[in-house]
Amino acid sequence: MTDDLRPAGTPTLEDVARAAGVSRATVSRVINGVRNVDPVIQEAVRHAVASTGYAPNRAARSLVTRRTDAIALVVSGAGVEPETEADADASADEADGGEGASFTGQVFADPFFGRVVTGVVNYLRPRGMHPVLMFAETSRAREDVVAFLRQGSADGALVVSTHAEDPLPGMLTDAGLPAVLYARPARAARISYVDVAHQDGARLAAEHLLARGCRRIATITGPLDVPAVQERLAGFRDAMAQNGHPYIAIAEGRFTQESGETAMERLLAEHPDLDGVFAANDLMATGACHVLRERGKRVPEDVAVIGFDDSSAALACRPPLTTVRQPVEAMAAEMARLLIERLGKPEGAATSVIFEPSLVVRDSA
Amino acid sequence: MTDDLRPAGTPTLEDVARAAGVSRATVSRVINGVRNVDPVIQEAVRHAVASTGYAPNRAARSLVTRRTDAIALVVSGAGVEPETEADADASADEADGGEGASFTGQVFADPFFGRVVTGVVNYLRPRGMHPVLMFAETSRAREDVVAFLRQGSADGALVVSTHAEDPLPGMLTDAGLPAVLYARPARAARISYVDVAHQDGARLAAEHLLARGCRRIATITGPLDVPAVQERLAGFRDAMAQNGHPYIAIAEGRFTQESGETAMERLLAEHPDLDGVFAANDLMATGACHVLRERGKRVPEDVAVIGFDDSSAALACRPPLTTVRQPVEAMAAEMARLLIERLGKPEGAATSVIFEPSLVVRDSA
C-alpha cells in the first residue's frame, strides 16, 4: 500500500530521492557536484540515479538558475545587398527551400561559416552548452532573435555579420542582452568582439609581393566606409611606405568579383606596367586574375595577385590564390569564451581580442 | 503602500496581469491565443504587455507544456573514436580548433549540410522553433545527444548520418525519443526517414548516357552493403536492361576518390572500349575522370561520366560533372515536418517519404 503510486512518466528528483532514501536537496547536491555530501550517500544517490534512469529536467533547472546553457549562434546580414563574402555563384538551387534559401544557402557555401561553427562547438561542448542556429537576414528575423533571447531561450548571442551596417548588434545591446561579435562593428558600441589584425594581414601581403620582386604594386580595396577595409588599406600602405613605396595605385571595389574586374581594368588603364596587386578579398582578387589573363598578363609571372580571407573563392580561382587567412576557429572559440565570461559578470566592460592572420601561399603570388 | 514592491528584473505574467487589472490566467489566455476572451479585455492585456515589455519565460512555459520548441539537428557519423573508458572526463578543454575540428570542418565543407540547414530552418522558423546544432562523431558525443534529449532540452532530433552503420538512430529509438532520419537506416528500425528514389536517379543517369549515344557502359558502385548503393545499382541495371543492355560491367568502390580510380582502372582493363560510366557518387566519378584522362581518354568525348549527389566535388572536377541531384532542402523540410507531426501524436507509426532526384547536366556527360 505504501508504494501504490508509482511514478508514471520520466523519473524526477523526487523519485530518485525516495529510491535513495534521502531528500531532494541531497540528490540535487550530488548531481550538481556540490561538496559536503557524505561519500556513502553520494554513492547511494548515484546508484539510485542509475537504477531509475533519471535525467534532470532542463526547463525546471533553467527556471530557477536563469540559465539555459544554450547560446544563439546568429548569422546576420542583409538579405538583398551584396555580401562581403560568399556570393560566388549564387544561383543554382533555391529550388524549394523557400524565401531565405538563397541567404542560408550562400552562407554555408563558404567554408568560413563551417569554421566558425567548428570553433564554437568545440568550445561549447565540453562545457555542456549548445548553439542554436539562427539567421537574421531580415528585420523580422532580427526581431525574432531579440525575442528569443528576451524569452530566456538562450543565455546570449554570438553574432557573425556578413556586412558592416548590421543593426542587430545595436538591438542586442539596447535590450541589454549579452552578445559577442565576430569583427568590429561599424558603429562603435559597448559590445565585445573578436577580430583579426587587418593591418598585419595587409602587411604580410605587401611584404610577400615585395619579396618576390614586385615593384609596381597596386591594391583593390573594399568599400571604404567599412572599418576593416580602411585597416587593410592602411596596413598595406604603411608596409609599402616603410619599404620605399610611399605611393601606390588604389581602386575601390565592392567585394564582388565583378567589382574586382572593374577595378583591375581601371588600374591597368592607368598603370599598364603593374606587376603586383593586393585585393581586399578573394572574390575581387579572382576578378582581377580574370581581367589580367584576358589582357594577356600571366599570373603570377607578369602580375602577382594576393587576396584576403582564404575563402572558397581562393581555391576555385585559377591560379589558386595566395591569400591572407584568419584563424577563424580560434576566433570563434574566443567569442564563445568571451560570452560565457560575460554571463558570469553581467556588468563587465566590453572587451575585444585581436588575432594575427597568416599568409597562405598558393600559386597567384 | 500597495505598490511599493515593484518588479525588479524582467516583467512576469503577474506584472502584466496587475497592469491590465486581470488575472494571470487571462493574460496567459490572450498570449496563447485561446478563444473565449472578451475583446475589450484582450485589448487591455495587449496594451499591458506592450507597456511592460513583457516576454514570456520559455523555461517556465516549457516546464508545464513539456515542449521546448527546440529540435536537435544532429550530424552523425564516424569520426576518429578514442573510445577508451578513460576519456569519460577527458577532453576537458581542448583549447580551440582542436581534435573535433576535422570532423565538423569537413562536414561543412560540403554544400550538402548547408542545404540541409537551409531546409530545416525555413520550415522551423515560421513555427517558432529552432535547431540546436550537434555533432555525434564519437560514442561520447552520441551519448550526449541522447542525454540532451532525455533532459527535455529539445523535443526531438533530426539526424543526418554520414555513415550507414551509425548507432545513433538505434540509441534514439531505444530511448523512445522522437527522431527522423535523412536516408533509410541500414538496419530497418521503427523510425521515420526521408530519402531519395535512388533507383530513379540511377535511371536518369542510364537514360542520359544512352541518349548521348553511349553503348558500352559500366558502373562504379559504392559498398554493396549500403542500401542506397544497392538501389542505385538496381535502378541502373533495370534501366539499362529495359533499353536492351542486360549486362553491364560493374566495379565496387568505397565512395572515395581513390577507390573510384582503382575501380576505373579495373573496368578499363577488362573493357578498354568503354564509352560511358555511372559512378555512385561524385568523388568516385572524379577519380574515374582522373584515370580516364591519364589513359588518354577524353571526357566526355571518348567516355562520358556521370556522378551522384551534386556535391562540391562535382563542380571541382574537371570537367565539371554531370550528376544526379537530390532535392535536399525539400527533404530537410520534410524531415522537420515529420518530426513535428510525430511530436503531436507520439504513438504514430514511422513513416518514410521518398523524393525524386533530378539530373544536373554539366560537361562530363
Next chain:
DNA sequence: GTGAAAGCGCTAACAG
C-alpha cells in the same frame, strides 16, 4: 468569460 489555486521539477537559502 474570468479568477483561484494547484502544481510542472528543480535549486537555494536556512535551519538543524
Next chain:
DNA sequence: CTGTTAGCGCTTTCAC
C-alpha cells in the same frame, strides 16, 4: 552534512 521550505513563471483544471 542533510532535510525543510520556498519559490522560479507559467499553464490549466475547476469553480464561479
